[in-house]
Amino acid sequence: MNSISTTCAAAEHLQSLRLLLRYHHPAPSVVRSILLGFWGEVLSEASRAGENDDTTTIAEAVSAHLRAVDPAPASPSPTSTPSERAGAFLRGDERYRGSEEEEQWVLRHLQPHLRACQHALEGHVREGTPKPAARRRATRGGVTRRIGFVIAIFGFSYGAYDVLSPHIVGEGMWRGAYHSQPNFKGKPDIIRDRDIDFNWRNKSPAPEIPNDKISIRWDTCITLDEDQDVAFQLIADDGARLFLDGTMVINNWKPAKSKRRKGVTKSVKGKELQLSSGRHHLRVEYRDSYGQASVQLLASFGLADPPAPIPASLLSYPGDRVDLEDPCKLESP
Amino acid sequence: MIRRDSSTPRAPQRPQFDNSPFGGWWDVASVSALVLFWAVGLRVITDVGATWDENFHITYGQAIFDYFESGGVNDFALTYRSNFLYGGAFDLLGTLMMDYGPWKTYHAWHLAVFFVAVFAYAGVWRLGRFMGGPAAGFFSLCTLLLHPVFIGHSFNNPKDLPFAAGYIWAVYGIIRVASDYPRTSKPRLVWLGGLIGLAMCVRIAGLLALGYCFAALAAALLVRSLAAPSARSHVANFQGLVTDFFTVMVTAWVTMIAAWPWALMDPIRRPFVVVQRMTYFAHHDRRMPFAGRTIKISDDTPEYLLHYFGLKTPEFIMTLCGVGAVIILVRLIRMRRMHAQTNIHSLSFALIWTSCLFPPIYAIAKGSHLYDGLRHFLFLLPVMAVITGMATSTILAAARSLRTRALRIITTSALSALLVAIGAWHTYWIARLHPHQSTYFNAASGGIEAAYENYDLDYYAASYNDASRLLQRRLWRKERTYYLNNPIIVRGCWLASAVAEYVPQNFVVSRPQRSRDPKPDFFLGYTRNKCHKRYKRKPLYGRVRRDDATITVIRDLRVNSKKNNKRKTKKAPKTKSKPKSATLPDIASRPPVQVKRVENAPTSSPTTPDRNLSRRAKPPVGTGQPTPTMPTISERDR
Numbered sequence: 001m002n003s004i005s006t007t008c009a010a011a012e013h014l015q016s017l018r019l020l021l022r023y024h025h026p027a028p029s030v031v032r033s034i035l036l037g038f039w040g041e042v043l044s045e046a047s048r049a050g051e052n053d054d055t056t057t058i059a060e061a062v063s064a065h066l067r068a069v070d071p072a073p074a075s076p077s078p079t080s081t082p083s084e085r086a087g088a089f090l091r092g093d094e095r096y097r098g099s100e101e102e103e104q105w106v107l108r109h110l111q112p113h114l115r116a117c118q119h120a121l122e123g124h125v126r127e128g129t130p131k132p133a134a135r136r137r138a139t140r141g142g143v144t145r146r147i148g149f150v151i152a153i154f155g156f157s158y159g160a161y162d163v164l165s166p167h168i169v170g171e172g173m174w175r176g177a178y179h180s181q182p183n184f185k186g187k188p189d190i191i192r193d194r195d196i197d198f199n200w201r202n203k204s205p206a207p208e209i210p211n212d213k214i215s216i217r218w219d220t221c222i223t224l225d226e227d228q229d230v231a232f233q234l235i236a237d238d239g240a241r242l243f244l245d246g247t248m249v250i251n252n253w254k255p256a257k258s259k260r261r262k263g264v265t266k267s268v269k270g271k272e273l274q275l276s277s278g279r280h281h282l283r284v285e286y287r288d289s290y291g292q293a294s295v296q297l298l299a300s301f302g303l304a305d306p307p308a309p310i311p312a313s314l315l316s317y318p319g320d321r322v323d324l325e326d327p328c329k330l331e332s333p
Numbered sequence: 334m335i336r337r338d339s340s341t342p343r344a345p346q347r348p349q350f351d352n353s354p355f356g357g358w359w360d361v362a363s364v365s366a367l368v369l370f371w372a373v374g375l376r377v378i379t380d381v382g383a384t385w386d387e388n389f390h391i392t393y394g395q396a397i398f399d400y401f402e403s404g405g406v407n408d409f410a411l412t413y414r415s416n417f418l419y420g421g422a423f424d425l426l427g428t429l430m431m432d433y434g435p436w437k438t439y440h441a442w443h444l445a446v447f448f449v450a451v452f453a454y455a456g457v458w459r460l461g462r463f464m465g466g467p468a469a470g471f472f473s474l475c476t477l478l479l480h481p482v483f484i485g486h487s488f489n490n491p492k493d494l495p496f497a498a499g500y501i502w503a504v505y506g507i508i509r510v511a512s513d514y515p516r517t518s519k520p521r522l523v524w525l526g527g528l529i530g531l532a533m534c535v536r537i538a539g540l541l542a543l544g545y546c547f548a549a550l551a552a553a554l555l556v557r558s559l560a561a562p563s564a565r566s567h568v569a570n571f572q573g574l575v576t577d578f579f580t581v582m583v584t585a586w587v588t589m590i591a592a593w594p595w596a597l598m599d600p601i602r603r604p605f606v607v608v609q610r611m612t613y614f615a616h617h618d619r620r621m622p623f624a625g626r627t628i629k630i631s632d633d634t635p636e637y638l639l640h641y642f643g644l645k646t647p648e649f650i651m652t653l654c655g656v657g658a659v660i661i662l663v664r665l666i667r668m669r670r671m672h673a674q675t676n677i678h679s680l681s682f683a684l685i686w687t688s689c690l691f692p693p694i695y696a697i698a699k700g701s702h703l704y705d706g707l708r709h710f711l712f713l714l715p716v717m718a719v720i721t722g723m724a725t726s727t728i729l730a731a732a733r734s735l736r737t738r739a740l741r742i743i744t745t746s747a748l749s750a751l752l753v754a755i756g757a758w759h760t761y762w763i764a765r766l767h768p769h770q771s772t773y774f775n776a777a778s779g780g781i782e783a784a785y786e787n788y789d790l791d792y793y794a795a796s797y798n799d800a801s802r803l804l805q806r807r808l809w810r811k812e813r814t815y816y817l818n819n820p821i822i823v824r825g826c827w828l829a830s831a832v833a834e835y836v837p838q839n840f841v842v843s844r845p846q847r848s849r850d851p852k853p854d855f856f857l858g859y860t861r862n863k864c865h866k867r868y869k870r871k872p873l874y875g876r877v878r879r880d881d882a883t884i885t886v887i888r889d890l891r892v893n894s895k896k897n898n899k900r901k902t903k904k905a906p907k908t909k910s911k912p913k914s915a916t917l918p919d920i921a922s923r924p925p926v927q928v929k930r931v932e933n934a935p936t937s938s939p940t941t942p943d944r945n946l947s948r949r950a951k952p953p954v955g956t957g958q959p960t961p962t963m964p965t966i967s968e969r970d971r
Contacts, residue, residue: 199838233817235838261820263851268839270817296838306809306816307837 016160173315177322178206179215195309196284196297218284221316221328226277231300233270233307237292243283265292281328350512356467363458363471370478374447380768381488382798383439383831389416390491394424400594410594418607420534422592423495439834443488450487453498457715460505461722473722479759482645483714485771489795497712499532503542504688508681511549526581530588537607547578552680560673614702621704625787630704638693641707644778649755650721657724661686689716705792766879785882792861796885797825799877800857801832804887807875824853826864856888
């Protein structure tokens with residue numbers, strides 16, 4: 001691998017990271033792996049040039065760099081500075097592994113580190129570029145090559161971003177697994193939804209999902225401060241069911257035709273429950289056969305008011321792992 | 334530094350235009366009032382219901398968008414209802430907000446109307462300030478903010494309100510340019526053309542502003558020529574006037590037709606065709622209540638506008654408009670003895686009066702078809718607000734220039750207290766009628782209660798929002814089990830589809846004109862076309878009312894069938910231990926937690942759905958664990 005391609009790969013990593021941090025909420029492990037990849041490229045180039053022979057591991061290099069970014073000693077304590085915590089996070093220090101909110105907080109403080117990486121990369125590229133006198137003699141072909149180089153960087157960056165990003169779009173607390181087939185077959189598209197309140201009519205719910213014959217499974221974790229009477233209501237066209245901590249509480253999957261009103265395609269079903277305080281797993285499964293498609297989950301906490309969309313403040317994201325049967329259990333205190 | 338003795342009265346100042354960048358505390362107060370209105374408006378915007386007219390504008394806006402997006406291939410916008418006779422700039426704005434914003438359909442449109450309403454309020458402030466100084470600007474703004482009818486239309490009128498905003502800004506632009514004409518730059522003329530175009534691109538009646546523009550520029554030129562004859566000949570002056578007016582007209586025309594597909598096909602002729610058709614707009618000919626009797630729209634009722642303006646305008650605005658009329662008459666009489674700039678100011682005031690009086694006089698003289706209260710003439714309210722604001726500031730200035738100090742203080746204090754009281758009284762009425770402020774009738778006419786069944790109240794069906802929410806709350810309180818497990822099918826008169834925007838998806842709107850739609854459970858009737866009188870034999874389930882006047886009734890259509898009678902008996906049980914509690918006490922007193930989270934225990938996972946799931950789902954799936962029972966209220970009560 002020559003110098004240019006190494007630099008190119010490092011830039012590619014960096015760009016991926018910037019895009020990820022800007023537009024998504026990536027998992028910390030993803031960020032860590034990309035960042036370490038970046039440093040791996042830079043260090044391999046540096047060791048090839050004989051500038052940093054005594055650097056043995058990437059982790060040491062990262063630590064050295066972090067000390068340069070923040071001269072304060074990296075003493076592991078809960079009251080450490082943002083930079084120290086970011087450093088600990090980068091080193092994969094397990095003592096700093098906290099809740100999801102804390103990790104998100106650490107991610108936000110990675111920005112200074114990212115800027116330092118950018119400067120390091122720019123400095124590296126600047127050293128390799130020709131001097132101004134030589135730059136003036138650059139031919140048209142040289143300019144074309146440079147433009148091609150820039151395009152290639154962006155192309156590779158986008159490709160890397162496309163491959164590395166976890167393909168979870170949206171910011172809501174519901175994790176929706178959109179299957180393009182009935183009965184939850186096939187690999188789903190994962191979308192974070194703010195709420196289960198959709199009326200797609202005859203349109204498709206997501207870009208790569210067909211209009212009909214689809215199935216969707218939403219998961220979220222709901223946290224209650226105290227024991228409460230709750231009424232859930234599930235309205236769907238064509239069918240849906242609600243699970244609470246793994247138990248089906250509303251079955252509106254295939255409403256009997258005899259119970260359907262003439263001319264009404266939606267089926268409505270609700271139930272009143274008593275919920276204990278603490279964290280619960282809510283799962284909604286939905287199916288659409290043909291024609292109109294809509295689904296809505298409502299809840300009334302305390303039963304004073306009619307059911308309304310569940311406040312986002314009660315919900316928390318269950319994580320990106322779709323294969324877990326109860327994603328709320330892992331992070332419960 | 335010369336300090337004015339507070340005991341000496343201020344000399345009455347010559348009226349002049351005020352173009353100062355900052356007008357002290359008055360400007361601070363005006364901007365604060367605007368910001369406050371903005372904040373309160375955003376807070377209450379979800380209370381406002383959608384009107385049936387918005388439905389058509391949404392479709393038209395989408396059609397215009399499709400027309401431009403398809404390069405003219407999708408030509409639905411060229412033939413859609415009578416909407417193709419209107420410019421589509423605002424409809425396009427609403428569609429863009431709906432398509433590219435995060436809001437629901439009607440919410441996006443209401444926001445668009447509200448933004449334009451704030452623009453209209455700002456226009457009133459600017460015009461009042463330019464004509465009478467910062468104090469007049471403040472009073473003009475407050476007058477419009479205290480007009481319940483204009484407030485009521487500031488959220489959900491996609492036609493009359495944008496036109497009112499364009500109209501007031503056009504008048505402001507004309508007066509601004511006329512104030513220093515002919516020393517006007519080309520960019521300033523283009524700016525004026527754009528403002529006039531804003532009015533024309535909503536309604537063709539904005540062409541009136543072009544007429545005002547020519548008259549104002551010609552008058553300004555004449556006054557200055559007479560005061561200081563220049564070396565330029567009259568012919569040269571006239572040529573300059575024609576050139577400048579042409580610049581304004583072309584800009585306004587381009588602005589008008591830019592988002593109007595139908596006019597784009599023949600941009601010169603078609604707007605005039607619309608003028609001709611709108612003068613005798615006879616698309617509707619229905620019956621409506623008017624002054625205690627029922628008349629047809631096509632009936633000759635020249636007193637229609639006088640009635641509505643007399644009954645729906647707050648009394649203080651009418652009084653101060655009368656004062657404003659006296660002021661302008663005095664000024665016009667004294668014109669010959671005044672300075673040229675003062676005369677132009679007086680003529681500008683006269684132009685404001687003309688822009689207020691000419692349209693209704695023309696409509697009455699032409700026998701135009703009028704209906705739906707005064708909404709077609711909503712654009713006059715901002716102009717009236719400016720006249721009121723100027724009159725108020727003139728009266729206050731006169732009080733401050735009284736010779737005796739004590740009299741000055743007493744008069745000014747009394748007037749200030751009176752203005753504060755008026756403001757508080759109308760604020761109270763606006764809050765009391767919310768969100769149906771457009772149904773306002775002034776106290777002198779007996780209020781909304783006296784107008785009930787004598788005049789149009791909620792002609793726009795905006796109260797369906799309140800009615801559907803009321804129905805939802807009552808059903809939840811009285812028939813909870815029924816509410817939780819059944820679709821609620823409602824029907825309204827004509828277009829009630831907007832109801833679906835405000836209630837959950839368990840509410841299904843049944844359209845009367847579609848035979849395949851389901852049979853309704855409830856009927857919502859507003860007061861237009863005596864819709865609230867239908868299904869009189871069915872029991873009344875609720876009503877939306879303001880000040881003892883019914884705006885919408887809810888009728889229960891279920892009760893006649895035996896099946897539904899059974900349903901009625903399935904009420905949620907009333908509590909005995911804790912009467913009238915917000916929550917259900919019988920549930921609260923029961924043994925606690927039914928569904929419990931068991932930590933560190935194997936999770937009772939939802940089954941992976943497959944074809945057999947629906948069969949296995951009875952009893953509830955527990956994957957080997959004992960199934961927790963989670964009965965509904967009715968089950969447990971049994």
